[in-house]
Amino acid sequence: MKYKKIFIGVLMLLGSTMMVMSGCSSKSEAKNEEVLTYSNLVDEEGKQEIEEYLLERGVPAQSMKVFREWVNDYNEHVNAKENLEKGFHTISAAQADYKKIDFEPRENEEGIPYSEVNCRLTAFLLFKDFVNITNPVEGADNYLMFDVEAMEQHPLMAFDKGDESKFITLFNPVVVEDNTDKDKHIKSISEEWQNRGISFEQAEGISLLNLWMHDSYEQKRFIGHSGILVRLEEGFIFIEKYSASDPFQVSKFNEKQEVIDYLLSRGDINGDDSESDIIITENEKVVY
Numbered sequence: 001m002k003y004k005k006i007f008i009g010v011l012m013l014l015g016s017t018m019m020v021m022s023g024c025s026s027k028s029e030a031k032n033e034e035v036l037t038y039s040n041l042v043d044e045e046g047k048q049e050i051e052e053y054l055l056e057r058g059v060p061a062q063s064m065k066v067f068r069e070w071v072n073d074y075n076e077h078v079n080a081k082e083n084l085e086k087g088f089h090t091i092s093a094a095q096a097d098y099k100k101i102d103f104e105p106r107e108n109e110e111g112i113p114y115s116e117v118n119c120r121l122t123a124f125l126l127f128k129d130f131v132n133i134t135n136p137v138e139g140a141d142n143y144l145m146f147d148v149e150a151m152e153q154h155p156l157m158a159f160d161k162g163d164e165s166k167f168i169t170l171f172n173p174v175v176v177e178d179n180t181d182k183d184k185h186i187k188s189i190s191e192e193w194q195n196r197g198i199s200f201e202q203a204e205g206i207s208l209l210n211l212w213m214h215d216s217y218e219q220k221r222f223i224g225h226s227g228i229l230v231r232l233e234e235g236f237i238f239i240e241k242y243s244a245s246d247p248f249q250v251s252k253f254n255e256k257q258e259v260i261d262y263l264l265s266r267g268d269i270n271g272d273d274s275e276s277d278i279i280i281t282e283n284e285k286v287v288y
Contacts, residue, residue, distance in 0.1 A: 034094040034265065038251040040084040041071045050239065050250055053230050057206040059126055066158045067125055070117050071248050073156055078103045084247055094265035096242070096249060103245045114153035115146040115244060122241040122248070123226040124167050125158075127208045134197025136169045143173050143222045146244065169196050173222035176214070180276035185214070185221055186286055193284070200283045205231045209238070209287075211263060212279035221279065225266075229259060229282065238262070260288050 039046050051064050075084060079102035107113050124131075140148050151157050151164050159167065174192040176185045189212065200208075206228065213224040227240030236253045253259050260280060280288035 034261075035090060035092055036094060036096065036251060036262070037088050037090040038085065038096055038249050039088045040075070040086075040247040040249060042075055042081075042084045042086040046087055046250070047071065050237070053232070053237065054126060054206070054228075054239075057230065058129070058203045059206070060129055062158075063125055063129070066156070067122070069156050070122070070125075074103070074117070074248060077106070078247070088250075088252060094262065095267060098242060098246045101246055108153055108155055112153060114155075115150040117150060117154065117156075117241055118147065118244040119241045120144075120147055120171050120223060120226045121150060121167075122239075123208060123210075123228055124163075124170070126228050126239065127206070128163060128166060130201045130203050130206070130208075131166060131170060132197075132199045132201065133166050133169045134199075135195065136165045137172055137196060140168045141172045141220075141222075143220075144168060144171060147171070170198060171223050171226075173215075173218075173220040176219055176221050178216075178219050180214070180216070180274070182277050182279065185212075185276060186279060189221055189279070189281075190284075198284075202283070207282050209259070209263070210281045212281065214276040214278075216274040216276075225263070229256070256287075264288070 041047050041050065047068060051068070054064060054067075055061065075081070078084070080100050083098070083100045085096075103116070105113055106116075147167070148164075151159055151167070174189045176188045209227050209229050210223045211225040212221045214221055225240070227238050230237045230239065234254075236256060236259055238251045238253065238259050240249055240251075241247075242249050251259075251262065253262065263280065264278070278288070279286060
């Protein structure tokens with residue numbers, strides 16, 4: 001596999017639309033009637049298919065082992081298992097309906113409640129070996145409090161201190177100007193990622209999609225949802241943990257724009273006039 005190191009900066013490109021997103025939250029509903037083909041990785045055949053795609057694109061076998069453990073752990077403990085899709089299933093909606101999914105909070109062996117794996121932790125597990133950091137930040141922002149709790153207490157967490165530092169540096173919010181100017185916010189993200197020394201190994205056929213939301217009160221841009229985009233011979237798949245309490249999901253698309261439209265159709269998108277448009281990045285490039 002050929003890799004090309006790409007540094008953050010002038011490569012960020014602007015997309016345009018009018019939506020604000022509220023993050024990696026749960027129980028979303030479709031905003032528009034569309035068609036979605038997806039799987040919750042319940043069946044062994046589906047897991048093996050996705051593992052092969054990721055291994056072929058350079059994801060380490062150890063990361064795939066942990067990913068399988070996370071998927072199995074969620075699917076075994078969730079209530080209403082009949083609402084999880086075995087194999088790929090097509091529905092006449094833009095989003096899967098997880099309102100009937102019930103995942104009760106859990107405790108570790110010491111009786112301490114812990115946070116579940118979420119979208120960012122899942123994406124990072126599968127993509128961390130393609131991310132380079134030269135100037136890690138000190139300490140996690142409050143936006144990552146549940147991520148940090150999961151990294152410290154979840155019994156199946158497999159990140160070392162270096163991984164944790166890389167995760168915090170990659171996903172910590174970025175301070176932006178007190179306005180709704182999307183161009184200026186993109187510039188702030190680009191400059192801050194440069195300051196943090198974030199770069200990506202451009203692996204063919206796999207990339208990281210991040211959805212940046214705007215907190216006008218805190219004057220920050222934060223990554224509210226994250227997932228892995230995999231290019232196939234025909235089309236794409238998008239791999240995500242829908243939310244901390246919702247299932248793992250793999251969706252099939254014909255074009256990259258369909259993936260972007262899918263992400264923007266989440267029913268947990270909301271906001272007011274004080275918040276700027278959502279930003280979507282693919283590695284270092286802005287695609288929306």
